[in-house]
Amino acid sequence: MSSLVFSSLVFSIVELNRSISMKINKVAVLGSGVMGCGIAAHLANAGVPSLLLDIVPPEFTEADAKAGLTKDSKEFRNKFALNALNNVLPKQKPSPLFDASVLKLITPGNFDDDMAKLAECDWVIEVVVERLDIKQKVFANVEKHVRPGTIISSNTSGIKLADMIEGRGADFAKHFIITHFFNPVRYMKLVEIVSCDKTRPEVVTFMAEYLEDKLGKGVVYAKDTPSFIANRIGIYGFMAIMHTAIVKGLTVEAVDKITGPATGKPKSATFRTGDLVGLDTLAHVSNNNYAMLPNDECRDAFKLPAIVTTLVDKKWLGDKTGGGFYKKTKGADGSKVILAVDLKTGEYREQGKVRYDSLGAAKNAETAGDRIKAMVGSTDEAGVFAWETLRDVAIYSANRVPEIADDIVNIDNAMKWGFNWDLGPFEVMDAIGVQAFAERAQKDGKALAPIITSVLKEGEGSFYKTVSGVRYYFDPTSKKYLPVKLRPTSLVIQTLRAQNKVLKSNSGASVIDLGDGVVNVEFHTKMNAIDGDIGEMLNVAIDLVESSPVYKGIVVSNDAPNFSVGANLMLLWLESQQKNWDSIIKLVKGFQDVCMRLKYSKKPVVAAPAGMA
Template identity: 45%
Template sequence: MHKRIIRKVAVLGSGVMGSRIACHFAGIGVPVLLLDIAPTALTPEEQAKGLTLDKVKNRIVNSALEATLKANPSPVYTKEAVTLIKTGNFEDNLKEVAGADWIIEVVVERLDIKQTLYEKVEQFRKPGTLITSNTSGIPIHLLAQGRSEDFKKHFCGTHFFNPPRYLRLLEIIPTPDTDPEVTNFLTEYGDVYLGKTTVLCKDTPAFIANRIGVYGIMAIFHLMEKLGLDIDTVDALTGPVIGRPKSATFRTADVVGIDTLVNVAKGVAEHCPKDEARAVFEIPAWLQKMVDNKWLGDKTKQGFFKKIKNEKGESEILTLDLKTFEYGPRQKPKFATLETAKPIDDLRKRLVALVKGTDKAGEFYRHFHYGLFAYISHRLPEISDELYRIDDAMMAGFGWEIGAFESWDVLGVQTTINEMKKAGYAPAAWVENVDTFYKVENGKRLFYDIATKTYKPIPGAESFIVLRNFEQQTVWSNSACRLYHLGDDVLGLEWSTKMNSIGGEVIEGIQKSIALAEEKYKGLVIANEGPNFSVGANVGMIFMLAVEQDFDELDLAIRTFQNTVMRVRHSGIPVVIAPHGMTLGGGCEMSLHADKVCASAETYIGLVELGVGLIPGGGGSKEFALRASDDMHEDEPETITLKNRFFTIGTAKVSTSAQEAYGLGILRKGHDEVVMNQGRRISEAKRAVLDLYDAGYTTPAPRKDIKVLGKMGLGMLYTGINGMFRGNYISEHDVKIAHKLAWVMCGGDLSEPTLVSEQYLLDLEREAFLSLAGEKKTLERLQSVLKGGKPVRN
């Protein structure tokens, strides 16, 4: 069997989904042919310009792609990726699908239109080429009817979730004719190259995620009526507090489109006559009224919420009152259950507290969970044979922090079943004998298999390291950190503090981990599984010491952090860091000093200290000066390299993806890795540790050959800073901070370019940090971050 390689993809249909799927492939470096229909009439503007239809054949596809590229957040990892997308139309360019290895159809949800297009595609498609549909509403087996045997064999459903760059679910739906090789290939390619959680689905209405997700939303709509709750209350109850996205229930519906939601619900009610919860999919009168009013959410500028400009000219979001159908100011609901549960950081413990609540919120959580648990139990084996696929689909497609079966485990399977029955909910019979849906043995997660009534390892899970599964292999811990043995003599360190900030306990954890690894292990991985890797140093601690003018203590704290970061650089074993999400300030500085970084593609990394009135004080300013020195070469004035590095810190730039971090000089090309699938980053980091160890790892020697430019560099940087001040881009305090940063990066006021050591620059960096920490305006900025999360501009 030949090895399948994807060198080029053709995407047919350039609507919101089509263009975004095209952007995602271009983002990973695959050339894309994006096609759509040619217009049948000229616009008034085109007529005025005297154009003919022949001249505007690509208008539809080009406008769609242009609109997608304006989306925020961006659908591509770097701006350059767009050059890999070639646009065209079905009349002139369909023949070019002959050069594609994978053809993805994303046209309008109508069986006849899709089948007509496939007929045309079949004239040009070369045998063996993958062909898949992104449909979410049409049974996959109907689509390939009447096609050739080769077409059917290489055809299946690949349902991407929108936006494809950020939502990690890819549902793969084979037909009875699909070659198993095709299903296996797409499952692996989606995971490794597209960064997806790939979930094998049966060809049932709405597949897995939308079937469960839309049930969940519709059940909440009915529950809201039953308990007399309003929109703001429901969104407060169903957001991050239960491990769901900030968009909770109603905001999600506005984003997805209320018409889309209603169509899926009607589709399930119509095509699933045996669904025991069919009544839940019935559309409430108020929901139908919204569809009739064309209040469909974001796409029609109003839905459950509406954005307006108030009398002061500020943007304000109003909420719909479903009784009066008027929009009014948002309300902040208060419940004792929420107040009790909010301080509990661990989601699993928090869920237990919420379901025990004695007020209306507690009642809501019980009904909500009992209904969901009963529903998922009846969906096996209808929509999937394995329960873990349902959890995977909900986490990756709807952004749930933990899956539904896992939540059931947390609340206790049998205890909950007893409560469910008392409240009138009937779970499926197979659940009666289950004590737990998942369990962990030797770092491996097992799931309960209904067919054999035994526990089986999750297939493919060996490619993923989930730190929590190694709790039995804890080597050391303190109240913030845990150090695990990940097997093969590699240690893994994680910490869980508020937003994973770095304080004394975390620094102790890093020092201790390196010391233990040097004693008897091959190396260390530093990573965690919170929403973000780390937002940097503990700002509260810096603020407290600075306000009390305890500069000796602050000096010691910075020195300790610098020493820790340098310990990462100069340890006797390889240290690999696997960041993801926000990796700011100290989190970025630590990554800059690792032997290698294996970053998730969605890593937003940067040195942001200037925003709070400081400069990077944990080796970041030193490291950028060192890298500027290494980048200096004959063909380019030395000042250019220094200037670029200086402005990256000076403007507090944060990469919008790991790929963009190469351009900012934070990740090193050809050295640090970007891991497309966030779930694989820790196992990739472990592999990198072993590779470095096997290659005969030696400790990097402290550097004493860093070229700094002294007065020559200072003159150039000061001129740039003053230009920005005169142009009103920065404040007087910003000038002061930027001058300090320039001083550090130029090695001080030296009369000529000089070679200096890392320690020399670290001392300058620390002195500058301390002097800024004593400034009134810096304290104001720190205080505003602590109070409202954003620095004041002063």
């Protein structure tokens, strides 16, 4: 065997052993701003110790001297990281911490004194200002101190990976990825992973599993393109909605009524979301997209409208400055009043009433897909606006495959987990009906994205389908439907239903065998409002688990948007109108009794709420 072959074999064995032994016992977070301290806090929530490092303050102030500090004091040199630990994290709302006690897992420091401690860390994540020159300087310093094989990542929201690793060594490049968290870190599910051809595949696989299993995140795989997936589509959607609203003369409050839950988006909708994120941040990302996407067919959508420039110039940046698209103030009687900005004049005014028949129809629909169909099927002003903006976002998203992601699942998940959409853009087209969507879009003079034409000609007319409880998505490369990949630790109740795992059911709830000796009680009343049927199935589950050695515990959970909105008050009201007092007493007492049975059950009972609960 030649020495070259032997050396290659030894190197391969070393690499294999390193991939097998990959673990994260300690993390270094570089940058203690909002995102940096949020990531450190979430690591602490998961029981992972971290270093939180930042720059040494550039100047020693009079306030520092009065506090008894010197330029050599740790309290001064670690001021930024200490401020995050002592002031930012404990006071932030909603709280980024499971409990204040986890703060002890975060060790503050600075870039000048503590970089040698990076040798103790298994993962180093950079979260400094969004400037390539500064990031490259930080990475040059990091490379001097980390052990070979240390995983290094950036939380950048849009700077290209290839640019950040320029000038770095081979080992650095092999272990470098982008891990883009969303704010607030504890509450936003999405993390976008970006890698390149130099990245070891084992690093990507390991980090995806770590982010999902240890930190509870939802991972999507993005290409190394400006703004990746969520911010590329989300900011396009925001700007397209704003441009269309200005042209049509719609008000801020009207747009937010239309682009909120009525069209499958969160209550913060468009302009309220802008205030939460910060108009300066939106302007930065949009300007960056415009500059970095010269060949984008919708590039002009990223141009800032005059109103955004006006608000940014006035420092009316949203919640952090007390006013943005909305402004809280007090009325003449001292009551709280929320004003809205006039998109044409830039001045604040009182909000007007927003009433459209389409909104009423959507409110009565039960699912997000039904609400969207109700909105786009209406011919009133709100319905037309909903159709045009959903249409444009869907076509724009469809044109991004495979530019920003290899498949539609990554795009849909990015928008659901990063922007809290109920449905991703491809799921929206399925809800409307892809054939109906395509015909109407073409009638409007819009060109269809190739993947839309492909799914109609070579697919089955929908982007997703479910067969025997398994969900499939249309792959434009193979022209086939491929199974949506799930983590081995994931369970989908719909799949279990299709596999005949329902043990008992009534109109309000079902008892389902999850496997491993665990049963699940799933609610399925309207909005999962609690009634006697739910109480009956909870009792059935308790009886079954407590009487059988096969079963070890109960989970109370469901796949619906809301865990439960509470008691079925309409049922109680109807019973009271007919003076059925015995029925009311039986219902209330029955639910109290089953709650006590759950609390004191001989077997473990775990409630897993999500959404409204």
